[in-house]
Amino acid sequence: MLFISVTALMGGLALFLLGMHLITDGLHKAAARQVQYILGHVTRNRFYGMLAGLLVTIILQTSAVTTVLLVGFVSAGLMNLSQALGVILGAAIGSTLTPQLIAFNLGDYALWAVVAGLIPYLFSKRLRWRHLGEAVIGFGLIFYGAGVMGQAAAPLKSLPEFIALLDRLASFPWLMAGVATLFTALVQASTPTVVLAMTLASQGSLSLPSALAMVLGANLGTTATAFISSLAHSREAKRVALVHFLFKLGGVFIFLPLLNLYTWLAETTSPDIARQVANGHTLFNVINMLIFIWFTPWMGRLATRILPDAPEEEKVAKYLDSTVVEVPEVALTNVVRELLRMANVINREMFPRVMQPLAAREVDLLEKLKGLDNLLDYLYHAIARYLIRIPETNLSEEQSILKIKLLYIASDLEHIGDVLVEMAHQWQKIETTGVEFSPQGQTELHEMFEKVRENFNAAVEAFATNDEGAAVQIIRRHPEILRLEKDLRCSHFQRLQQENRLSLETTSVHMELINQFLRLNLHSVSIAQAVMGII
Template identity: 35%
Template sequence: MTATGMGLSLLGGMGLLLYGISLMSEGLQKIAGHKLRRALGKVADRPLMGVVVGALITILFQSSTATTVILVGLASAAVITLRQCLPVILGADIGTTVTAQLIALRVTEISLPIVAVGASIVFFTKRDRYRRVGQAILGFGLLFLGLKIMAEAMAPLKESVFFREALLHVADRPLLAIVVASIFTFLVHSSAAAVGIIIVLASQGLIDALAAFYFILGANVGTSFTALLASIGSSREAQRVAMAHFLAKLGGTCLVFPLAVPFVSWLTKISSSPSFQVANAHTFFNLFITAVFFPLRNYGVLVLERFLPEKKRPEFEPKYLSEALLDTPSLALGLAYREVTRISAKVLRMYLDVGRALRTSSMAVAEDIMHQEHVIDHLVPKTTAYLTQLLRRPLHRDEFRRGIGLIHVLNDLELVSDILGNRLGVLLQDKIRENIQFSPTGEEELDIMYQEVSIMVRLTHKALVRSDYCLAEQAAGLYPRILKLERGFRTTHIHRLREGIKESELSSRLHLELLNAYLRVSEHMRNIALAVAEEIAEPRVCPAMPPPEAVLAEEPEAEARLEAL
């Protein structure tokens, strides 16, 4: 084989390897991606479960780098804390060793039949579920086919004096070997790919077991660089997560480095196969890291929190969105959903503040309503843009429908905030400044209207948060009564004007504007409730529902719940 042919084979094999990892990861995400968020949600108070979940997710993504980037994104979005992340990171380091063991088992020899099976499923089945399985199998086969091509291309290098001397030059300098392997792993963004190539070099006799171990240490350190870069500009919690992964890998390398020679000697006694020696070195190193740092995780959290103190999140920036997770659509959709419910809670709070401003004549409350409208004006476009990017990713049909529904909800939430801030905020300030008083009957009618719409707003928000079809249907069903009340109260107000009641004359414009604003709010709430029922929640048969007041009474007062925002 010529040098040109060898180079092309190496590049082609590398391309197949990386594409296979990407294809398999995408297929597995489509199969089980919607369960990732649920699995991560179970690790809050179960550290050992976190290790298991981390290993499983890494097997799913075929890269501990990808898992750590996901954790950085979730931490940045305040979905998971550093304390919860640490066991998952340690588990991810264990999960990434599975591919190395499969390579050592010479699965590469049956790569073509695996590709044939995967391709057959992809091209000859019409059901999406089976196509995803076929895609994962095809990616699995291409991964090992790429390694097989690279191994065959490297075989003649055993006779190359220059190549052997270059490798020996690096191998004889352990720190240089670690640095080179770290940089290479960072460039390919996959520790699995880097370890696979190290196994190929060892199996071809191009490097000995000790040199391979130094390369393995470098690959493990290099896999943490991507997460460090992903955390730049993120929240402090995300930066702590990335730093924890880097320090665990670097700390483990520093602890093992002085023991490299006896450790490798022990590995050669366990197995005479160079491939298994490398794979076992990778596995035992990561098991060692887990055993050392798992009991010390709480101290690690304290140290990282001290050296990376919290920074204030800008008020006009989304709290839960993470660009890093757009390549994991199921998780990104969950984050977008949380951001939408957060905006909905802000709108609910604005509406409740309208009632407070009317009761207390507080100018500060009226000004805060207008300020919150400006905040929502910034949050909605950013969340909509995030969802728009997300909808371009490969999503399940139900997830796509849910994303469209969230965009519809955002549009109506922004319109409600405009009504509350731009219109009612100004009217409330005028009322307080000019000390406008309603007639006793008019004030009672406005209060009834406010309370009816309040029930609808709170019930709609609750339906959105719970993604509850029946609550959404119940909330939408409140609109006809509110419409009837608005028409009736408008008529009675006109009757009072005909009777010449002074308070009604002085407050007429404000009175009618409030009635109109309440009605328009209820119209948009109906739209949101219908979007929840038709696009976000799963349709189901609804039992006989208690009155809305009883449903809302199941939870503490809304004002108290919203203080957490």
């Protein structure tokens, strides 16, 4: 009997988890652009952010995914930490909708929802309708899974071993909350744990205080998803996950010592114990929001103190959100943002350093440039892997061409980093000997370098704005760079004939730097050609 009941209970839970996955996956794909718009534009203050989090989580049916999206947004610089904190509190309230729906006992209609969702999922030719059909199937499965769990839990109350185990846990609410926290962290969602608590309570296997202790543990355990997601993101994104955990932990520390009062509040909301558990879940998140929304600025500062800014650019892909790879318009936009970040590293961090005169050069300059080049290498490979993961079946012809363009541009940016490191190696030769270029030679090198840098910035701007006209101008300026290169070589040879000592001692480095300038400009031309579709 115990084996059959536990098997049915686990099977029902598995169906419930599958349904949750289908709902989240389907709605995320169907409404990805709308969700990103809401999160990106309706977060002007903490209260708007709270409402945005509530709405988005109702759409996605899980606060864990909303928080993961926030981690990506903050990492990408599209939202700051203080804006994200209000969204987190609203998302927690939105996550209570599913248990409220489960409490209506709609299991008799669950399979009809599966049938209704299967029709567009199998037969629709439009991706959005297929994704919506997938979500409807998911709704059917969570109600059906909840029904299976309810039927499986009924015989358990007559098993003395099972009741004794629950009684031992019920005697220690902190332990019950801890077990629920671990279980929720394992299944990556709070809703299954809350629904399991509702099921056991409705069958008489669990008292209301014990069920509410499970609810508190479920709310704390759901923070694990954002923590895991933030590991691959920036320091700012890790702060979002940390504050999410602190909000929930603070709520648990407030509610568990007041468990009797919390139980009384839940009991006053409904005569049905399953509804009381669902309402207790909602009460916790609403009260927690009302308490902590006033402290979001201080929580943000606390997170910054615990996780201070990294001294250097972090080796993470800030924009490549793996949850939207099957939504091409969003995924390709993310790649564009990451490429512009690469260009920004080159223009702001590498270009100003590489041509510094000896007197002004930083200590360990070559090592710093190598570190930045390693970041560019990492981002190039991350972008390549991300682009490969975007399914070809979801791409229009135009998007397929754009995908190839982006890969070409990523390669050019990565190679520009290599060129700049090679230039630094040449400068190190000058630094070792202590002999500088002749004044005229140094002026000429800086003149050509600035023209090459202008072309690079123009190519990046043409890419960012998709301006084919600007790209044409960059290509047309390449012969001017070639003429300048010939002029600089001729001028240098004239100084050699005049037996200029500085020119003689620096000639190999001088010639090699001119070659590297040409390579830099060729990569800018290649970026411009990609903008024009010449690939």
